[in-house]
Amino acid sequence: MATVELTFSALPAHVRTARLVATAIARRTGVAEALLDEVRLAVGEACSRAVEAHRVHCPGEPIRIEIRDDSGRFEVTVTDSAPNDDIQSSTGTANGLVAAGTSADWMFGIVPEMPGLGIAVIAGLADDVEVSPGPTGVRIRMSWPAATPNGVPAR
Amino acid sequence: MDLKLDHRTEDRLTIVEVEGEIDVYTAPRLRELLIDLVNKGNFHLLVNMEKVDFLDSTGLGVLVGGLKRVRAHDGSLELVCTQERILKIFRITGLTKVFGIYASVDEAKEAHGRDK
Numbered sequence: 001m002a003t004v005e006l007t008f009s010a011l012p013a014h015v016r017t018a019r020l021v022a023t024a025i026a027r028r029t030g031v032a033e034a035l036l037d038e039v040r041l042a043v044g045e046a047c048s049r050a051v052e053a054h055r056v057h058c059p060g061e062p063i064r065i066e067i068r069d070d071s072g073r074f075e076v077t078v079t080d081s082a083p084n085d086d087i088q089s090s091t092g093t094a095n096g097l098v099a100a101g102t103s104a105d106w107m108f109g110i111v112p113e114m115p116g117l118g119i120a121v122i123a124g125l126a127d128d129v130e131v132s133p134g135p136t137g138v139r140i141r142m143s144w145p146a147a148t149p150n151g152v153p154a155r
Numbered sequence: 156m157d158l159k160l161d162h163r164t165e166d167r168l169t170i171v172e173v174e175g176e177i178d179v180y181t182a183p184r185l186r187e188l189l190i191d192l193v194n195k196g197n198f199h200l201l202v203n204m205e206k207v208d209f210l211d212s213t214g215l216g217v218l219v220g221g222l223k224r225v226r227a228h229d230g231s232l233e234l235v236c237t238q239e240r241i242l243k244i245f246r247i248t249g250l251t252k253v254f255g256i257y258a259s260v261d262e263a264k265e266a267h268g269r270d271k
Contacts (some may be wrong), residue, residue: 012178012179012180013180015178015179015180016176016178016180037240037243040209041209041211041240041244044178044179044209044211045211045212048178048179048211048212048213051179052179117212117215117216117248118211118212118213120212120247120248121211121212121244121247121248124247124248125247
């Protein structure tokens, strides 16, 4: 069962609120302090991507976040309602997605839109990421180890 | 925290002081400043990120866009950053190989002076 569900309008100003909420719940759930910055950045990236997609395709539709902590892990799922054409379905850990080149030419080539960079950053931060693109939107699920019931970190 | 921007020019090097959070909401202001500086002939930029609390890929895009603009004028855009949580996103994206990253403004100014 989701611990917290949040929907927000596709406005850039709300992304900060979303990442602050997620970080606060992560802290309460017992995610290690060293990982909180990663949670904050990854959730922010997922929400930023969703906001940008909604602003192009469906600015009136809300973006949905589900935050769960009932499986021994802190799990965040960000779901948008915008059709997508910039990412591939993928599951796995960080390095599997951050495989693009690192030359300036590569980076300059993607600057105008930077498609997929936010996803790459998420993959580099969360140790468990699942990106599920569909015809009616993209779902990004990511998780981190949370404290076990006795307060001992899971890893 | 909002984004605070300031800039000054010292010996042909324009130092941009950035404080706060650079994200999808605030990054457009940094983009506008960098574009404005380049349009006014400032082609050697040093962005001091020591007081940046948060940086996401939108902010990275703005910095890369700025680098692209100054390079079109044979200029440079380099960074001052020692915060591990900020450096991490540069490493993840491979941008440590694209930007010159210094530990202090003085160190960057010294390197800039050697390159002139």
